[in-house]
Amino acid sequence: MPRRRARSTWGSNEDAGNGRRRLRYWADLHDGRGYTRHSMTIVGSRRDGDETLARLRVEHSADRPTPTLRQAYEAWYLPELRERVESGDMAPHSMTMYESTWRAHVCPAWGNTPVTDIRPLGVQQWLMGMTTESARKSLALMGRVLAKCVLYEAAPTNVAREDYRIPRRTGREHSKDVYTLSELLAALDAVRGTAAYIPAIMCGLASCRVGESLGPLRAEVRETEVHGMTLAVVDIVRQVDRYGHVADRLKTRSSERPVVVPEPWAADVLAVDAEWLCDNGCGEPIGSAVAGRAWDARLADAGLSPIPFRNLRNSWRTYMRWELGVAEDMLEAMMGHVGRNVGEIHYDRPRWEVFAAAVADAWMRYRARDNGSLGTI
Incomplete structure (x- = not known):
């Protein structure tokens, strides 16, 4: 045999x-x-x-099983995103943005491609078929996934870090217009009594993002007096989306903060008699779509040029710095931004009293100039 x-x-x-x-x-x-x-x-x-x-x-002695980009995304990057949302380090909205970019752009083009077979020329051709914003987001997401592949030695290099040409073809351009302080006050007068009024105060006079402006409960608003000025201090701990759905997490952990509304608008905030500061009349908060429609419609009726509702926060940052003269590091803290150095990130813990004093001082100095730009104030 x-x-x-x-x-x-x-x-x-x-x-x-x-x-x-x-x-x-x-x-x-x-x-x-x-x-x-x-x-x-x-x-x-x-x-x-x-x-x-x-x-x-x-x-082929050095060859090893190579994951596709989809496998790397699902095994290494997606769990990290979920963990960051659960820990409060990232807002659910950001997670949704990453997942949307993956489904719409990255996965259809590269999901089934082994990470070692992604080539710069192919990436460049792929980017040129997108708008500027989509290309930037998609390349950044691919780069984060490939960084995990390099870390786990599944790819030798991160090809997303090459010096690619980003297309200039744009989709719908987002307006970068902001209001001066006098323009903001005219807009607030125009929307008084509408669903946009309190959210506009919170965004344009107290630094809130749109979702943040809709999230406070009336019980989270308190009255304080500084230098004879009555202020409303509002705790920002949650946000509300376009459709009125409440999320108990903000964009970042540092976004949780107190914000301060100056007088005389503080009186309007303190006068709210409902469960939510921006209540829809049925014990629930309004969504940003409702506030945005009311904002656009009333300003159009008043013959004023509306800026996007989200740009009210940009307006606050601009006039507080250049018209009211508040220090830049104070504004960053009041906006809920993470600091840029070790002390700001790990040690600064300003109390609401500090913010209230800064707001009161800034408005009192501005009024003392008697330049007439504050209208009826």
Whole structure:
């Protein structure tokens, strides 16, 4: 009885008849299929087959199973995003943005491609088919996923870090217009009594993002007096989306903060008699879509040029710095931004009294100039 040949520890060398050998082995040939099984047929003896397998083994000894970009995203990056949301380090809205960019742009083009087969030329061609904003977001997301691949030694380099040309083709441009203080006050007078009034105060006079302006409960508003000025201090701990859905997490952990509304608008905030500061009349908060429609409609009726509702926060940052003269580091803290140095990030813990004093001082100095730009105040 003939002795069975022992199985090779790497690949196989089988008789294919007529003096041919069929060789099978595992390798990454960088043909878009990743680390997978290959076969070839040669003419020759068993020894010829063994020698060919030996050469292939040397050539592919460093090959290893290579994940596709989709596998890397799902195994390494997506769990990290979820963990950051659960810990409060990232807002659910940001998570939604990443997932949307992945589904719309990155996955359809590269999801099934092994990460070692993503080439700069292909990435450049892919980017040129998108708008400027989509290209930037998509490239950034790909780069974060590939960074994980480099970390876990599944890819030698991060090709998303090449110096790519970003297309200038734009979709709908977001307006960067802001109001001066006098323009803001005219707009507030125009929307008084509408669903946009209290949210506009919170954004344009107290630094809130749109979702933040809709989230406070009336019980989270308190009255204080500084230098004879009555202020409303509002705790920002949650946000509300476009449709009125409440999220108990803000954009970042540092976004949780007190904000201060100056007088005389503080009186309007303190006079709210409902469960939510921006109540819809049924014990629930209004959504940003409702506030935005009321804002646009009433300003149009008044013959005023509306800026996007979200730009009220930008307006606050601009006039507080350049018209009211508040220090930049104080404004950053009042906006809920993470500091830029160790002290600001880990040690600064300003109390609401500090913010209230800063707001009162700034408005009192401005009024003392008696320049008439504050209208009826």
